[in-house]
Amino acid sequence: MEELIEKIKSSIHLSFKAEEYIRSISKVKIVAKGATLIRQGQPVNKIYFVTDGCLRSYCTDKNGKEHTLQLAIKNWWISDYIALHNNELATLTIESLKESTVIEFKAKQLEKMFTRFPEYESFQRRILERHVVSLHKRILNQLQLTAPERYDLFLTQYPDIEKYTRNYHIASFLGITQESLSRIRVEKAKK
C-alpha cells in the first residue's frame, strides 16, 4: 500500500484526506499462483495495482485457445477495461502466474475519487497515457518487428519472467506459435 501512496505522491500533491480516502477504498490482497481475479463472461467491478508478482490477462477464443493481452508486473495496473468501459461482462480472464500482491479497488469507488479529489485525476491521466503508450508500442512492434526481435525486446521488458511463465503464455503474448518460440530460443542459444 505504501508503495502506491508514495508513487502517487511523487506525481501529484496528495492531500491527507485524499490519502485517507484511497486507503479506505482499497485493500491489499495476496493472490496465490494460479488464482483467477477476473473471469471471462463474468461481471467486472474491480481494478488492481500490482505491488509484487505477475498477473496475466488473456482472452479465450471460440475454439478454446488463449491469447495473452497483458503481463502485469510490479507497478502496473490491470483490469478488464473493455468490460468496465462498456459496462459488459468480462472479455478477459486475469490470473496470477506466481504468488502476487495486489491492491484491489472497486472501480466505482475509484471513479468517485475524481470528483472528490480532482487532483487525483491528473495522476490517473498519466497512468492512462502510459498505458496507451505501452499499447501503441506493442501494436507497432507487432507490425514492424520480426518475431526474434519481439522476443528480445520482451526479455528486456520482462527480465526473469521466463522463470514463472509457461511457453504458451509468452508465445501467445508475442503472437507466435510455441514451435516458433522454441526455434527462436534455439537460434538465440547458438549465437
Added chain:
Amino acid sequence: MKALQIVKYGEIKDSLSFNEVSKPAILTNDVLIEIKAAAINPIDKSIILGHLQAMIPIPFPRTIAYDVSGVVVEKGAEVSNLEIGDLVYARVPQEQMGTVAEYVAVTSTVVSRKPGNISFEEAASIPLAGLTALQSLEYAGIKANDKVLIHAGSGGVGSFAIQYAKAKGAYVYTTTSTANVAWVKALGADRVIDYKTEDYKTIVKDADIVFDTLGQNYALEAFEVIKQGGKVVSVVGPIDEETAKMFGMADYKLPEELSQLCSAKEATYKFIFMHPNGAHLEQIKSMIEEEIIKPIIDKVYPFTESIEAINHLASGRAKGKIVIKIS
C-alpha cells in the same frame, strides 16, 4: 437438448439414435458442462456392440461416450475446485456417461481446467487415453532409462503413452504398421517396430515394462521380452485377482498360464482399470502446456455426423483420436 443415444445392443447403424432429452440436473458435487467437443474411444464401440454388457450394463436409452471438453455453466453448492465460466476437460465417470450431447453433469473432482494452449477439440481427445496411459505407466513405476515396450503406438492410448514415457526419460519401443512408422517415430519413440515386416519379439530384450493395449496373446508374449522382475501392464488382457476382487469376484484366479509366466520371470502382471481423476488431468494439462505432450487427432466430425465418426472408429484405421465438435 440433443443427444446421441444407444437404444439397443447391436450393429452401430441400428443401435444409435439422435434423441431430444432433458438437460441433466446437477447434484451438490457436480458441475454442469456445456459441451464444446466430445471424443470417442474403442470402449464406446464395445458398449454399442454389447461386448461389455456383463461388466457395464446400459439402461436404454443412454447417451454415449465419456470424453468431454466445454464450459462450466452451473455448479453444485459443494463444488470448490471449479467456477462457472471455467473451460474444462474430463473423462466422465460411468454413471454420468453421455458426452455426445449438449450438456453433461459431472462430479467436479474428475474435472480439470483444460490446457490453455489447445482447442476444445484437442482437449476432448485427451482424457480417457491420457489417463489410461498415465495410470498404466505410473502403476508400472516408470522411470528414466527404463526400457518400455508400448504396443500399438498409433492408437489413442499408445500415441499418448509414447510421449509420456519419453517425458519420463524411458527408452521406448513401439509397434505399429508400415503406414504409421514415420509419424509414430516423430512422437519420440526410439525404436519403431513395423509389425508387418519385423518380429518385435526378436528386437525387444529385457524390457522393464511392457504396456499391452492390444489383448489376445500380447499379454502372454510380453513375458518373452520382459526382464527378470519386469512389469506387464495391460488394459485389454485378462483381469488380475486384485481387480477381480474390486468387481466382487472373490474366487477369481489369474489364468494358469499367465500365473506361471509371472512366477518364472518373477514379474508382475496388472490389468489397469482406468479411473477418472481430475488431479491426473491437471498433471496432463501442465505437460500439454509445456508441449511435452501433443494431442493427436485423426478427424473432427460435426455433431450431426456422430454416427459416421463411430463407424470410422470401428474401422480401426484412425491415426490418433476421433473427435466430435458439439458447438
